[in-house]
Amino acid sequence: LVVLDPSRWGLSEWVTAITGLLAVLGAVYGCTRFLLRNIWTVEDRRRRELLSAFATLVVAGAAGGILLEIWRRSQPAPPAPPTLTFQFTYGTEKDAWITAAVARFHATSPRLSNGWAIRVALDARGSILTADEISRGGLDTDAWCPASSVELAQLRGALETDPTHTSLSFVSDEPVSLATSYLALLSLWPERTRLLRQALGKIDWDTLHTAYTAPGGWTTFGGQASWGGVKFGHTKPTTSNSGLMTLITLAAWHARAMGETIPPTASVTHDPRLQAFLWVYEDAVRQFGQSTGSFTGCVLSAYAASHDLIVTYESDILAIAGSHTQPIELFYPSLTMICDHPFAIFARQHDPNTALKQEAARRFRAFLLEDAQQREARSYGFRPINPALPLSSSIPGFLSDVASHVAVMPPPTRETMLALQTAWTTRYGDPTVSPGC
Amino acid sequence: MLYGSEKQQWLQPLIATFNARKISACDGPITINATPIGSGASMNRILAGEQVDIWAPASSWWLSLLNEQWTQQHPSSRPIIGSGADAATVLVSSPVVIAMWEPLARALGWPDKAIGWADIAALSVDPRGWDAVGRPDLGAFTFAHTNPALSNSGLNALAAMAYAAAGKTNNLTCQDVQRPAVQTFVGNVESSIIYYGESTGFFADQMLARGPSFLQAAVLYENLVVEANLKPRTGASAPPKLVAIYPKEGTFITDHPFVIPDADWVTPAKRAAAQVFRAFLLDTPQQRQAIALGFRPSPQSHVAVSAPLDSAHGVDPRQPQSGLGIPSAAVNACLLTTWGAQRRRVDVMLLFDRSGSMAGAKLAAAKAGLQAFLGFLDPSDAVGLTVFSTTAQVISPVAPLGPKRDALRANIEQISAAGQTRLYDSIYEQATALQQATGKHIRALIVLTDGEETVNIGLWPELLDRLRAAGVGSGTGVKIYTIKYGDDARKDVLDQIAQAGGTGSAREGSPADIQQVYEEISTFFSSPSNS
Numbered sequence: 001l002v003v004l005d006p007s008r009w010g011l012s013e014w015v016t017a018i019t020g021l022l023a024v025l026g027a028v029y030g031c032t033r034f035l036l037r038n039i040w041t042v043e044d045r046r047r048r049e050l051l052s053a054f055a056t057l058v059v060a061g062a063a064g065g066i067l068l069e070i071w072r073r074s075q076p077a078p079p080a081p082p083t084l085t086f087q088f089t090y091g092t093e094k095d096a097w098i099t100a101a102v103a104r105f106h107a108t109s110p111r112l113s114n115g116w117a118i119r120v121a122l123d124a125r126g127s128i129l130t131a132d133e134i135s136r137g138g139l140d141t142d143a144w145c146p147a148s149s150v151e152l153a154q155l156r157g158a159l160e161t162d163p164t165h166t167s168l169s170f171v172s173d174e175p176v177s178l179a180t181s182y183l184a185l186l187s188l189w190p191e192r193t194r195l196l197r198q199a200l201g202k203i204d205w206d207t208l209h210t211a212y213t214a215p216g217g218w219t220t221f222g223g224q225a226s227w228g229g230v231k232f233g234h235t236k237p238t239t240s241n242s243g244l245m246t247l248i249t250l251a252a253w254h255a256r257a258m259g260e261t262i263p264p265t266a267s268v269t270h271d272p273r274l275q276a277f278l279w280v281y282e283d284a285v286r287q288f289g290q291s292t293g294s295f296t297g298c299v300l301s302a303y304a305a306s307h308d309l310i311v312t313y314e315s316d317i318l319a320i321a322g323s324h325t326q327p328i329e330l331f332y333p334s335l336t337m338i339c340d341h342p343f344a345i346f347a348r349q350h351d352p353n354t355a356l357k358q359e360a361a362r363r364f365r366a367f368l369l370e371d372a373q374q375r376e377a378r379s380y381g382f383r384p385i386n387p388a389l390p391l392s393s394s395i396p397g398f399l400s401d402v403a404s405h406v407a408v409m410p411p412p413t414r415e416t417m418l419a420l421q422t423a424w425t426t427r428y429g430d431p432t433v434s435p436g437c
Numbered sequence: 438m439l440y441g442s443e444k445q446q447w448l449q450p451l452i453a454t455f456n457a458r459k460i461s462a463c464d465g466p467i468t469i470n471a472t473p474i475g476s477g478a479s480m481n482r483i484l485a486g487e488q489v490d491i492w493a494p495a496s497s498w499w500l501s502l503l504n505e506q507w508t509q510q511h512p513s514s515r516p517i518i519g520s521g522a523d524a525a526t527v528l529v530s531s532p533v534v535i536a537m538w539e540p541l542a543r544a545l546g547w548p549d550k551a552i553g554w555a556d557i558a559a560l561s562v563d564p565r566g567w568d569a570v571g572r573p574d575l576g577a578f579t580f581a582h583t584n585p586a587l588s589n590s591g592l593n594a595l596a597a598m599a600y601a602a603a604g605k606t607n608n609l610t611c612q613d614v615q616r617p618a619v620q621t622f623v624g625n626v627e628s629s630i631i632y633y634g635e636s637t638g639f640f641a642d643q644m645l646a647r648g649p650s651f652l653q654a655a656v657l658y659e660n661l662v663v664e665a666n667l668k669p670r671t672g673a674s675a676p677p678k679l680v681a682i683y684p685k686e687g688t689f690i691t692d693h694p695f696v697i698p699d700a701d702w703v704t705p706a707k708r709a710a711a712q713v714f715r716a717f718l719l720d721t722p723q724q725r726q727a728i729a730l731g732f733r734p735s736p737q738s739h740v741a742v743s744a745p746l747d748s749a750h751g752v753d754p755r756q757p758q759s760g761l762g763i764p765s766a767a768v769n770a771c772l773l774t775t776w777g778a779q780r781r782r783v784d785v786m787l788l789f790d791r792s793g794s795m796a797g798a799k800l801a802a803a804k805a806g807l808q809a810f811l812g813f814l815d816p817s818d819a820v821g822l823t824v825f826s827t828t829a830q831v832i833s834p835v836a837p838l839g840p841k842r843d844a845l846r847a848n849i850e851q852i853s854a855a856g857q858t859r860l861y862d863s864i865y866e867q868a869t870a871l872q873q874a875t876g877k878h879i880r881a882l883i884v885l886t887d888g889e890e891t892v893n894i895g896l897w898p899e900l901l902d903r904l905r906a907a908g909v910g911s912g913t914g915v916k917i918y919t920i921k922y923g924d925d926a927r928k929d930v931l932d933q934i935a936q937a938g939g940t941g942s943a944r945e946g947s948p949a950d951i952q953q954v955y956e957e958i959s960t961f962f963s964s965p966s967n968s
Contacts, residue, residue, distance in 0.1 A: 285762075
């Protein structure tokens with residue numbers, strides 16, 4: 001190792017090396033002259049001397065370069081900058097997009113302003129359960145992007161009510177939406193919904209109410225007896241965002257019809273008329289889903305018989321449409337909610353690196369909002385924030401300009417959401433769900 | 438691991454393959470030690486304290502049933518099945534169907550006409566039988582589903598009947614189940630049952646082995662219809678194709694959940710091992726094997742449905758068109774309670790070997806088995822007791838158990854061992870006596886013997902011809918269950934008698950487990966509320 005590493009050489013090693021190098025150069029010069037005189041027969045002495053000197057210089061240069069490279073490589077590498085890892089918690093519906101985006105982000109060797117490297121630790125979770133866990137102190141994270149502002153409102157409300165369980169607090173800048181997706185209706189049996197449209201004119205919350213109360217089920221609308229009743233479907237509103245949004249939207253629809261304000265207030269949820277209205281839809285559900293992320297694919301592949309129309313995210317429908325061979329159709333109810341995927345950043349009270357983590361989170365957020373990443377989001381069925389990157393799809397019923405066709409309701413207060421969940425649980429308890437759906 | 442026996446043909450070779458690969462998770466190679474068992478029976482074993490690391494019943498129905506009973510047993514503990522997205526995963530799926538021989542289904546109008554439970558109920562009670570649809574040659578309608586207290590398909594069948602009778606497809610309530618019209622409807626279907634049983638696969642095997650004269654229709658899983666039609670048929674006497682009828686009132690889809698219990702005995706290492714095994718089962722080659730056996734693939738696998746899930750194998754992958762809402766655990770309990778009154782009653786003769794070789798502990802244990810068996814029956818079931826040695830003696834003729842239960846128990850205690858083994862004549866006499874009984878009860882003869890025929894050896898094999906000629910074992914005929922008790926009885930002889938009697942093969946018992954053998958036989962006609 002000492003022989004190969006000039007940084008460890010003493011005087012004797014250097015004298016030996018230089019002497020050896022001079023001997024090699026002398027030999028090169030002598031050999032070249034001999035060859036030029038006897039083998040290649042260059043008669044001109046001056047030319048012979050010049051060519052020999054040139055060959056010696058080439059060899060000397062090469063040997064010097066090799067020695068320099070050995071010496072350079074033997075030098076200790078400059079110290080790598082410290083790495084700062086921040087935890088990013090996000091809704092499972094974005095898992096495919098975010099996982100791929102983080103790999104691309106890391107490939108850019110991102111750094112903080114102080115030169116530290118940035119790493120993102122991913123943590124995919126259901127949005128409603130995450131809000132609960134954070135407020136109960138069961139989860140510390142640096143940034144969170146739930147499915148919608150509904151969960152942010154839940155968490156804000158919980159922290160305002162009792163902030164003592166967690167050391168997290170929202171930082172002052174407002175959450176930024178990464179992409180959007182509408183709450184939509186997916187028809188698993190387009191030939192059936194065609195009959196509904198013929199009979200009732202459109203597919204919307206009010207016509208579905210009529211369909212779910214039809215005593216003859218599908219036969220009322222000209223369908224076959226074997227189709228049974230008109231069936232509804234969504235995820236459990238106590239554990240899953242899209243299920244909760246469905247309840248909220250239905251409650252808002254009823255409130256608007258009653259001339260009340262929307263979003264509905266918590267007191268309205270005790271109204272027996274509202275409950276009677278809601279249970280018409282909920283009684284038409286055969287089997288609730290567990291998680292929005294897997295619900296759409298699961299229903300399409302295994303449980304189509306138990307669902308006619310389901311409520312899910314437009315992004316889930318578009319993401320799966322390419323691989324699904326059976327006909328399906330998309331509907332946008334005239335009153336709906338939007339998943340805005342808000343990217344919120346937290347301050348962690350007892351973490352000395354919290355300011356750096358906030359900077360890292362902002363850097364990652366900015367990366368996700370770049371056009372290239374937004375195009376990637378679009379390939380997973382999300383609507384980019386940049387209107388210059390419109391979403392398109394060949395799935396029947398898709399509307400690129402959906403905003404001009406529907407009214408979007410903002411999230412209600414946390415109290416309203418809790419009251420709706422409580423009323424639902426009182427009636428349905430903890431129903432059996434399709435495993436893994 | 439306890440898993441539904443309906444998946445045995447798929448899982449058993451896969452488990453052997455997996456174990457042979459010696460895959461490691463946390464602490465060394467993983468070995469799966471698995472037992473196929475009915476879903477209800479496996480739930481009962483968990484409730485009885487068996488520490489199961491993986492549970493794969495036929496349907497997610499059983500998850501909420503187990504949780505409800507578990508939290509009743511352990512009020513301070515958490516539910517044994519968690520509620521997270523990872524708590525349970527669909528391995529494969531299969532709709533619950535009414536399996537019927539193709540010519541019979543066509544007589545009902547299939548495939549042009551949608552057939553449902555109402556048609557089955559009407560056919561069950563029509564005194565004209567198949568003559569009502571222009572096929573007098575088919576005789577009376579015979580039907581079967583498994584014991585709903587022990588098997589998923591039986592419970593599914595019961596709920597589907599109740600839905601059909603109530604005119605609902607969702608939100609079945611206890612009030613619905615208890616309505617007289619619903620009870621009458623279910624009772625009508627039950628009147629055509631030839632027997633119940635613990636295993637759905639058993640019916641499929643028996644249907645295929647014995648053909649339409651034995652059983653015309655049964656509640657099976659779709660995959661069992663495919664499996665039956667995949668078996669080669671040769672000869673003029675081969676049974677026709679079996680077809681799946683998807684009831685027009687809607688049906689259930691069995692989703693075969695793979696569950697890792699949220700229990701203290703499931704260590705992190707065991708949990709990791711179970712997750713590795715689950716990933717193996719969801720992998721494409723294993724899912725393709727499941728399809729080849731007639732199952733529909735897991736939604737998590739992204740494998741498409743393909744042959745043999747097609748009309749050539751009696752099924753329609755576009756069906757069912759409508760699913761039924763899953764009843765709550767409370768409604769399931771109501772269904773089981775009312776079924777105890779609706780189920781078809783049984784006329785059962787207990788034929789008991791009291792030859793000299795039974796003396797001692799053997800006799801005492803067998804008598805305890807008889808006593809236990811009486812405990813599984815309802816007072817309205819009719820029971821008789823005949824003992825045989827050199828001669829046969831009817832101790833108690835077949836009559837309702839209620840008024841004579843104590844007397845019969847005393848009679849059993851007085852049995853003593855002596856003499857030879859007059860097996861064949863005793864079987865024939867009691868089978869023909871039961872055959873001549875009137876009424877629509879299930880008729881069953883349960884034979885226990887510890888030895889070979891010693892009195893009239895020449896009756897073999899004529900005995901089998903006589904039994905068949907008398908219609909024993911077919912349709913509404915007498916079902917003969919044989920028990921090989923100890924090492925000296927001839928298994929081959931008792932197997933053939935059981936086959937002629939329509940019950941598959943002989944059960945084997947010893948003084949140590951004879952009570953369990955009688956209990957297993959009782960599942961073919963008894964209600965759990967009696968046990």
